[in-house]
Amino acid sequence: MPQPTLTIDGEVEHPTTISFSDLAAIAPEFQVPDVSVIDPKRKGGAVTLAGLLALVRPKAGAKYLTLHALRDDFHASIPLDSVSDRAVVIYRLGTEPLPESAGGPLRFFIPDFAACHTSEVDECANVKFVDRIELSTERGYDNRPHDAAEHAELHEREKS
Ligand SMILES: Nc1nc2c(c(=O)[nH]1)N[C@H]1C(S)=C(S)[C@@H](COP(=O)(O)O)O[C@H]1N2
Ligand SMILES: [Mo]
Secondary structure, eight states, X not given: OOOXXXXXXXXXXXXXXXXXXXXXXXXXXXEEXXXXXXXXXXXXXXXXXXXXXXXXXXXXXXXXXXXXXXXXXXXXXXEHHHHTTTOEEEEEETTEEOOGGGTOSOEEEOTTOBSTTSSSSBGGGSOTTOOEEEEESSOOOOOOOOSHHHHHXXXXXXXX
């Protein structure tokens, strides 16, 4: 199986596409060896968003972060400032890529997220199967559910 990759592009000095082994090679100061310290319900190892941003160097005008999951066409766009010092990308379980059942191979995760559809930075923005993180000056594409009914429908679909 080819290695999962993550593209980070848009309003950055150094757009890049990195692989599982590139993520594992990011400096220890940016690694979270065990995400259960952030949320006891989560397993695996992560890199901090700060570590990824250090690689690509956001331009001064970068204000939004859009998380793209091509796999199920799910997208969320949130203010960069609100997550730049706390969000992580969970990428491994042991020495293997994060399993799909946990939202892998790559899963964006915001500690202390708000309840679904209560804020821009809510649980729904914990995008699973994320393959691209796009920085932009304006808010990007976002198809998170808007209300409880849409939300229930999405979770029905997830089960099938
Ligand atoms: N790719 C993708 N990511 C997604 C979703 C989705 O449908 N597709 N649902 C979101 C919503 S609405 C919620 S509440 C959380 C649920 O995450 P969990 O199943 O790990 O609890 O994942 C978010 N990430
Ligand atoms: Mo959600």
